[in-house]
Structures are given as structure tokens and as C-alpha cells.
Amino acid sequence: MNNLLVRNGLVIDTEPQPTVVGTADVLVEGGRVAGVGPGLPAPADAQVIDATGMIVLPGFVDSHRHTWQPAIRAILPDATLGDYLERILGRYAPRHRPEDVYTGVLAGALECLDAGITTLVDWSNIQFTPEHTDANVAALRASGIRAVFGYCYGGDGGFDGMAAEGRRVRTQHFDDSGPGLLTMAIAALGPDLGGAERALHEWRLARDLDLPVTVHMGGLDTEAAARGLAFLRENALLDHPATHVHGTYYTDEHFKVIAGGGGTVSVAPTSEAALGMGYPPTGRARAAGVPTSLSADTVTSGPGDMFSLMRAAYLLERARPGGAGMGFTTRDALRTATIEGAEAVGLADVTGSLRPGKQADIVLLRTDLLGTAMAGNDPIAAVVLSGDTRCVDTVIVGGRVVKRDGRLLHHDVAGLLESLAASARHVIAAD
Structure with a gap:
């Protein structure tokens, strides 16, 4: 039943705001947080994890990632958005077979878990055939991560084909039997990238299937x-x-319009800055009352871990001209990476904090490394400013331990890396 007691860690909770609880235990029963506090008794059947000397906090939430891309990691540095659209989506994506999609998505999801990201929005713009789509969903399921699968039709069946395939995916892979690890959204291209007509069909499909939308908007130009x-x-x-x-x-007024409609924002601070997509709007969106989250976007041009994203968001915000972003704090950065990220993707009642009743998505970070020593001075600042993937000791998703003592469990990582290398050879071979 996934009963755990995480004992004697330095606990950070994030709801309503990031707060250092202090040295405490986290009790997990039936995969959900049952209590947080010092000296909690361990149920007879509970696995006890000694967190002494570690920071314990909710798992991170990545609100937008093209998870299929590990085989082409770092292949496009020092580039522009136009370069990305031409080379990554125009050249490399079509070379991916369904088996390449499975390997890439599994590797990308495990990369997230390895770095303490327990919830992922997989913006899947690699769905050229039903077989590609099925491979993508299968890889997410096999990984053990909590994920929102973003359905982005890439077939040649027109709008009728998009709707029919969307209904098939919804029926075959996602049901309403309960809050499982995988849910679905419509990943919409339009209107910025796909045009108004496609956008109308995407939103109509989302309404027909009772699904949220995740859409690239406001990132091309002001008009x-x-x-x-x-x-x-x-x-x-x-x-x-x-x-x-x-x-x-988006202007500040635009963000107010989004907030008024109940919309949310996903900021990809590293790719936005690297690809010349405009200044990341983290603080401006939040100031307008929009739940704002962080995302890695693409590992072809940037890092894939939340520590890098939090630092980038924090530093870029505080570097805004005229000191306009100096009010953005390390606590704000951590909030966007956890509970506010969960709010942004519609999962605030499921994950993002250690509130009793929520799914137990928990990360344990080491503080016995030179880079994280003396984290007790300000544990939240230490996570945001000093943490990195080396310090991720233990990762728990829904009460299930998926990483322990710095090692991913349940998967043949060495074998997966061999498959990823073979996939990369196939995808890049024509260059």
C-alpha cells in the first residue's frame, strides 16, 4: 500500500508559501501524505527512510517539456528559434521511428525523476502516426513519473483525423477511473504556430473531451x-x-486578461533566453495574478533539471532593468517549481506540497556535499542557489520509491543508454 515514514529530515513545505518546517518526519499511507511533524510513529508495515542530514521537500513540477529529445541533446547550441524550428522539428523529428520515441521519452522521463522532477507535462509534438503516440504514452507509463500527456496531432488526416485520433487516445489510454499517474491535455499549435482554423478545432476537441489545453502562445512577437x-x-x-x-x-495587461480567464503560464527561462524568444516573463505574469510555472522545454538547447531552471528564473528576474525584478525571491523561485507549478497544470489538489491527503511526491536532497554543506543557514535558498542533480538522493512518486541512495530503481539504465545511443545514430545518420 506504499506506506513510508521519512524520518528526521529538514522539511520544507510549499503551501501556501515555501516554509522551513524544521526537523520532522513525513508519514505516507496508501501513497498519500498522512502527516508531517516530529516523532511520528511508524506503522508496522511502513518502510522507514532515514533522512537525517537531508532536506525533504515536495517533488518538482516541469510544466512543458518535449520529452522525446534526449537522443539529440545539446545538438543546437547558440541558435535561434528559427534554427530550432528548422533543424529540430523540420529535420530531426521526422526521422524518429516509434521505437525512437519510446526510447527518447523513457530516457527523458527518467532524467526528470533522477533530478527530482516528479511531475511532467509532456508536450508531445512527435505524434506522426498512432504508433508514435502509443509508444510515447507507453514510455511515460513505464517510467513511473506523474505526467500530463500533451496530445499534439502530427498526422496527415486533417482536422477530422485530429479529432478521431484524439478520441482514440483518450478512450484507449486514459479513463476516468481515478487520479492515476497519467492524465491528458490537448497540446495546441494554434493560433501562433498552427493558425486560427486549427486552433478552433484544437479547442473544440479539448471541450469535447473535457481536457485542458497547453499552448505555445505569446512567444513570437508583440503582434x-x-x-x-x-x-x-x-x-x-x-x-x-x-x-x-x-x-x-505578452504585456502586463495581457497577463491580467489571462488571469481573469483562469489561465496559467509556463515559463522556460533557459530556452527563452538562449533562443532569443524574448525576456522570460516570470515576475510579470505572477504580478498579474497568473499561476506561473517553470519548464525545461528542450534539452537540444538547454539544461533539463529544475535547479538550473530555478536559478535562471531567479537571476533573470532580478536582473530586469531598473531593479524591476528585485522583489523576486528564492522562495518565489521554489514556489514556481513546486506548488505553483502544480496549480499551473491543474494538479494542485494532487501534488506540489506536503499537505496531508495529497499524493506523496517527495524528494530528499543531500547536504553532505561541498556544494550543499551548511544548507541549514537557509534551506530554501540552498535548494535554489546551490542544489544540483548530484544532491538528489531519494525520489518518491505517489508513495513509490523510484530513486534511492542516488540510484534510479526499477529500470535498466545502462541498457536504456545503449538504446538511446542507437537511436541517436539512426536520427543523426543522414547529417
Whole structure:
């Protein structure tokens, strides 16, 4: 039944705001957080994990990642968004076979778990055939991560094909039997990238299937940002649950419109800065009342761990001209990576904090490394400013231990790396 007692760690909780609880235990019963406090008794059947000398906190939430891309990691440094669209989506993506998708998504999801990311929005723009889609979902399920699968139709069946395939995926892979690890969203291209007509069909499909939308919007230029919001307003779509990915060209007033419609934002600070997509809008979105989250986006041009993302968001925000972002704190950065990230992707009642009743998605970080020593001075600042993937000792998803003593469990990582290398040879061979 996934009963655990995480004993004697330095606990950080994040709801409503990141707070250092102090030295305490976290009790997990039936895969859910049952209590947080000092000296909790361990049930007879509970696995006890000694967290002495470690920081214990909720797992991180990545709100937008093209998870299939590990085989082409770091292949596009020093590039622009135009380069990315041409080389990654135009050249390398079509070379991926279903087996390459499975390998890449499994490797990408395990990379997340290895780094303490327990919840992932997989923005899956690799679905050229039903076999590609099925391989993608199968890999997410096999990984053991908590994921929102973003359905982005890439077939040649037109709008009718998009709708039919979306219904098949919803029926075959996702049901309403309970809050399992995998849920589904519509990953929409339009209107910025796919045009208004496609966007209408994407939102209609989302409403027909009762699914949220995750959409790249506001990240091209100022005119496209204004035009996109006008499209949503004119078609009465502003109130449909949607995460706006990037939003770098939204004005402060635009963010207020999004907040008024109940929308959320996913900021990818490293790829936005690296690809010249505009200044990451983390603080501006939050100031307008929009739940704002962090995402890795793509490992072809940036890092894939939340420590890098938190630091990038924190430093870029505080570097805004005229000191406009100096109010953004390390606590704000941690919040966007945990409970606010969960709010942004519609999972705030499921994960993102250690509130009793939530799924037990928990991370234990070592503080006995030179880079994290003396973390007790300010544990939250230490996580944001000093943490890295080396310090991720233990990762728990829904009460199930998926990493322990610095090692991923349940998977043949060496064999997966061999498969990933073979996939990379196939995808890049034509260059």
C-alpha cells in the first residue's frame, strides 16, 4: 500500500508559501501524505527512510517539456528559434521511428525523476502516426513519473483525423477511473504556430473531451501575442483551462486578461533566453495574478533539471532593468517549481506540497556535499542557489520509491543508454 515514514529530515513545505518546517518526519499511507511533524510513529508495515542530514521537500513540477529529445541533446547550441524550428522539428523529428520515441521519452522521463522532477507535462509534438503516440504514452507509463500527456496531432488526416485520433487516445489510454499517474491535455499549435482554423478545432476537441489545453502562445512577437488573445476572446475560449507556454511578448495587461480567464503560464527561462524568444516573463505574469510555472522545454538547447531552471528564473528576474525584478525571491523561485507549478497544470489538489491527503511526491536532497554543506543557514535558498542533480538522493512518486541512495530503481539504465545511443545514430545518420 506504499506506506513510508521519512524520518528526521529538514522539511520544507510549499503551501501556501515555501516554509522551513524544521526537523520532522513525513508519514505516507496508501501513497498519500498522512502527516508531517516530529516523532511520528511508524506503522508496522511502513518502510522507514532515514533522512537525517537531508532536506525533504515536495517533488518538482516541469510544466512543458518535449520529452522525446534526449537522443539529440545539446545538438543546437547558440541558435535561434528559427534554427530550432528548422533543424529540430523540420529535420530531426521526422526521422524518429516509434521505437525512437519510446526510447527518447523513457530516457527523458527518467532524467526528470533522477533530478527530482516528479511531475511532467509532456508536450508531445512527435505524434506522426498512432504508433508514435502509443509508444510515447507507453514510455511515460513505464517510467513511473506523474505526467500530463500533451496530445499534439502530427498526422496527415486533417482536422477530422485530429479529432478521431484524439478520441482514440483518450478512450484507449486514459479513463476516468481515478487520479492515476497519467492524465491528458490537448497540446495546441494554434493560433501562433498552427493558425486560427486549427486552433478552433484544437479547442473544440479539448471541450469535447473535457481536457485542458497547453499552448505555445505569446512567444513570437508583440503582434502575434495580441492577435492570439483577441482570437481567444472573439471565440469565447478565454475561460477554457489553458496553460500559455512562453508568453514572452505578452504585456502586463495581457497577463491580467489571462488571469481573469483562469489561465496559467509556463515559463522556460533557459530556452527563452538562449533562443532569443524574448525576456522570460516570470515576475510579470505572477504580478498579474497568473499561476506561473517553470519548464525545461528542450534539452537540444538547454539544461533539463529544475535547479538550473530555478536559478535562471531567479537571476533573470532580478536582473530586469531598473531593479524591476528585485522583489523576486528564492522562495518565489521554489514556489514556481513546486506548488505553483502544480496549480499551473491543474494538479494542485494532487501534488506540489506536503499537505496531508495529497499524493506523496517527495524528494530528499543531500547536504553532505561541498556544494550543499551548511544548507541549514537557509534551506530554501540552498535548494535554489546551490542544489544540483548530484544532491538528489531519494525520489518518491505517489508513495513509490523510484530513486534511492542516488540510484534510479526499477529500470535498466545502462541498457536504456545503449538504446538511446542507437537511436541517436539512426536520427543523426543522414547529417
